[in-house]
Amino acid sequence: MIKRRLEKELNHLLAEFPAIALLGPRQVGKTTLAKELGNKEDKAVLYLDLENDEDIARLQNAAFIFEQYTDSCIVLDEVQRQPDIFRQLRPAIDKNRQPGRFILTGSASPALVKGVSESLAGRVAFVELSPINLLEALESGIGQEQHWFRGGFPNALTSKTDHAFSRWAEHFIRAYIERDLALLFGFNLSEKLIRNFWYMLASNNGGIWMAESYARALGVSGVTIKRYLDFLEGAFMIRQLSAWYVNVKKRVVKAPKVYIRDSGLLHELNRIRNSHELPLHLIVGSSWEGYVIEQIYQLKPRHMDMYYYRTHNGAECDLVLVNGIKPLAAIEIKYATTPSLSKGFYNVLDDLQVTRAFIITPGEKHYSLDEKTIVSGLQFFLENILGEL
Template sequence: MIKRNLEAEIKKRISQSPAVAILGPRQAGKTTLAKNLASDDGQYVYLDMENPADQARLADAYAYLSQYEDSLVIIDEIQLMPSLFSILRPLIDANRKPGRFVLLGSASPLLVRGVSESLAGRISYRELTPVGITELENEFNHREHWFKGGFPEALLAVDDENSKAWLNDFIRSYVERDLAMLFGVALSPVTLRNFWSMLAHSNGNLLNAEVFARSLGVSATTVMKYLDFLEGGYMVRRLQPWFVNAKKRLVKSPKTYIRDTGILHRLLNIPSFDALLGHPVAGSSWEGYVVEQIYQTKPAHLDLFFYRTQAGAECDLVLVDGIRPVVCIEIKLSNVPSVSRGFLSCIDDLQPDRSYIVVPEGESYPTAHNITVIGLRELLSTLI
């Protein structure tokens, strides 16, 4: 079993807060993590809001949950029953002892809205992503993790064919059933699948909703709605541009990435790692992979952006503390990269504390421009 980086922190929060919410995509390991932590501390009750029997138990939710003041109650897929939030508030107020509820959710907007409306000041929440490279043993080949992605069932499958079959089934289920159910809306599976595939082909590029709308035969408003749902279900990342300097002519459209590279490669039907290296999307796939690994390991006070000006200054990733850029990162698939003029212009504009070119592997070394070329694992350990 893979030990998750969040285990210690979530266990600490359970010991301090009456309710803890663990958010993240389906099949990322939220239920396994919650049950493992709960079993370490004693008895727990598990309720799954996709299970009709568990829904029936909560017909009178206040009376049912009141029985378990001395047990940890895990409620899975709680966004499917948002009325529970208003019921949990008086239960917690009547007995604010730590470790009463662990709430698991796969749709961030609904869950966060429920928290803000009903449980403000009563709950602590964290996002559990698919498995990151820092959660794997050093001997684990980063190429395999990059190609298969971080969902445990795909990553730990007995062979590549089983991994690809699981990812195909996940994508199909997500398109045909899960996304509409998570958000309680009617969606067109064909349009959603086509849009998701188009996002995969433009992975790491600037978002242009009008282009997608014309290709799909829908409105730009519909495109943005579908993008919101995919982002809210933790499938897509919108990386916003950094623009504080009003004197520069800056690009202000976000970039989009498929967050899990295993899903990205299935949407693009890339059959093997060797085929990936020869595919036009290889560079942007590596870029998205690095962005996601940095997101998983960065300190909480740092936010992620990219930087691009009309004059040609460009940086794949800017780590910002408040309003101050502290780290600029260029992401290269080559282990012997050159420093681009656009990256040098970016450093000159932003004046970060540190600048890196991230490569797949190898020992770090400085360049003539005070930029450090560094392997991904070493960079992540530096950030941690």
């Protein structure tokens, strides 16, 4: 099994908080990790699956269960299926605040689940478990090319062949379209609309969000399409990268960019069946861009936020790393062996008053392009540069 870097942080949180909530998309390994964490506690483990009718019946009187197992670590799997459980957790935790009592897993953002209104501030630590990142894959002997093509879902990444990966991804996407999104959020969602919307997003990966354009193409209102976008983001399927416009005097684009978070799902949605087809496909550039952004997001320091920057005059930067309101670095993401920069990128450096710039490429070379700009492979950037910014 691939070792997850998040495990160390989770062990610390279990020693400090009465409960931790492990959030992330389905099939990312939350249940496996939660059971492992529970077994490492010096307590018995009670595992309850809130998608299992028998376990749901046992939790009809959740307060009684919590009272009977005060000395156990209780794992509650897929808590978004029973949002009322959050309300019942609050008094149980307040009555007995010993650390490591509960491990919750969920496949949907709590903010979008109907009924989750009780404040658990100070009682529960919310942590996102994303798909396996590049450094975790490399530590397990899986190369960057395979990780980029297949993405970070464990079953997809470790498939014996690209064909096996493609079959897994196809069924995963179908399950989300036909069943999972509606179950996660408790809404009656249109399968046809979800399918068409997801394919449109995949073909325009990294595009600037234009709600009305999508709405017209799909025959729905702007409000409806924004709700579906929020559901996909709340299910950890897409990422909205906000535009940076703080302390900027020029006219800039303010709408977010939208990316399919997992590169493997992006490739399946675009019908790319094996890694040899990817370099020849029209989306290869946007795929590499989204892949790099996702890896940086997972491994960046907590104080760092991520944006893109684009003016109406065409000056653009794929990624701006920011601490508070201070831009730290500007990053261009290039699928090229000998990358070059446009005049517009240097205008960005002047606009943002940034002194450090990077071009991230698929290769392994690391060298200075000019006095401000370094060309770097992704692995080198993640291991040696990102944490020092």
